[in-house]
Amino acid sequence: EVQLLESGGGLVQPGGSLRLSCAASKFTFSSYAMSWVRQSPRKGLEWVSTISDNGRTTYYADSVKGRFTISRDNSYDTLYLQMGSLRVEDTAVYYCAKVGYGDYGCDYWGQGTLVTVSS
Amino acid sequence: SYELTQPPSVSVSPGQTARITCSGDALPKQYAYWYQQKPGQAPVLVIYKDSKRASGIPERFSGSSSGTTITLTISGVQAEDEADYYCQSADSGGINVVFGGGTKVTVL
Numbered sequence: 001e002v003q004l005l006e007s008g009g010g011l012v013q014p015g016g017s018l019r020l021s022c023a024a025s026k027f028t029f030s031s032y033a034m035s036w037v038r039q040s041p042r043k044g045l046e047w048v049s050t051i052s053d054n055g056r057t058t059y060y061a062d063s064v065k066g067r068f069t070i071s072r073d074n075s076y077d078t079l080y081l082q083m084g085s086l087r088v089e090d091t092a093v094y095y096c097a098k099v100g101y102g103d104y105g106c107d108y109w110g111q112g113t114l115v116t117v118s119s
Numbered sequence: 120s121y122e123l124t125q126p127p128s129v130s131v132s133p134g135q136t137a138r139i140t141c142s143g144d145a146l147p148k149q150y151a152y153w154y155q156q157k158p159g160q161a162p163v164l165v166i167y168k169d170s171k172r173a174s175g176i177p178e179r180f181s182g183s184s185s186g187t188t189i190t191l192t193i194s195g196v197q198a199e200d201e202a203d204y205y206c207q208s209a210d211s212g213g214i215n216v217v218f219g220g221g222t223k224v225t226v227l
Contacts, residue, residue: 035216037162045154045162045205047216059214062120101167104209104216105152107174109161 002027002108004096009113016086016117022079022096022110030054030074033099035106036081038092038115048094049081050104064090086117121145121210123219130225137193139222141206144187151189151208153182155200156221162205166191193224201226 008020022034036048049070050059058070069082079096093112100107123143131137141151151169154162164173166182169189179194189208193200206219 037218044203044221045156045207045218047207047218050216059216061215095161100164101152102150103213104207105150105164105167106154106162106207107164107167109163111161 002098004098004108004110006094006096006110006113009094009115011116011118012086013119014086014088014117017082017084018086018115020081020083020094020096020113020115022081024077024079024096024098027098027108029072029077033103034072034079035097035099035104036070036079037095037097037106037109038090039095039112040089040092046092047104050099051079083115086115088117091115091117121215121217123206123208123217125204125206125219125222127220128223128225130227131193131196132227133198134195137196137200137224139191139193139204139206139224140188141190141208141219142188143208143217143219145211146184146187146189146208148211149209149213151182151184151206153191154205154207155202156205157202165204196224196226198226200224 003025035050097106098108153166156162169184170182
């Protein structure tokens with residue numbers, strides 16, 4: 001069964017930075033695009049970013065463009081999200097997800113890591 | 120910015136049929152997906168590419184599309200189907216991915 005394990009969440013001050021990681025296993029990581037999706041407390045899902053299987057193409061939501069960077073290391077089956085200039089409204093559970101269908105259909109999700117932006 | 124519109128809530132008695140709609144101008148051009156999320160859990164893919172049931176999903180779940188509206192239908196609702204359901208698609212250019220606001224399904 002596909003496994004996705006996020007890490008790196010925590011408490012950070014506004015304006016600060018944080019890097020999330022997602023360790024993938026039990027599938028051929030380098031063959032699939034990957035996404036980050038977040039969920040603010042008691043709110044809905046928000047797509048954050050997607051990266052192609054080879055890492056050459058990236059897409060971002062307008063809300064994070066210019067502040068967040070998605071990347072991957074196919075040698076280590078790991079997905080990353082570098083977050084900078086963090087704002088209170090970035091507080092959320094961040095999920096990594098495997099894109100298994102089409103360009104954005106996520107067939108497997110991790111359990112999420114909580115990022116709290118607060119002074 | 121592009122938006123997908125879902126009703127906030129749907130209530131249904133056990134054994135009845137629940138229908139959840141999702142509306143968006145680009146839905147005729149872009150595939151849609153449906154996810155189920157229970158409290159404290161990660162989302163689970165239910166329907167992909169408008170109408171295909173994901174692996175392990177019971178047959179009572181089905182998806183359909185008509186113009187700018189897609190529909191998730193749960194036939195013979197069971198108590199375990201109580202959850203939040205989200206649609207997902209992209210704008211006409213296929214660059215910006217969006218989720219609907221979510222629909223809470225309550226089994227009475």
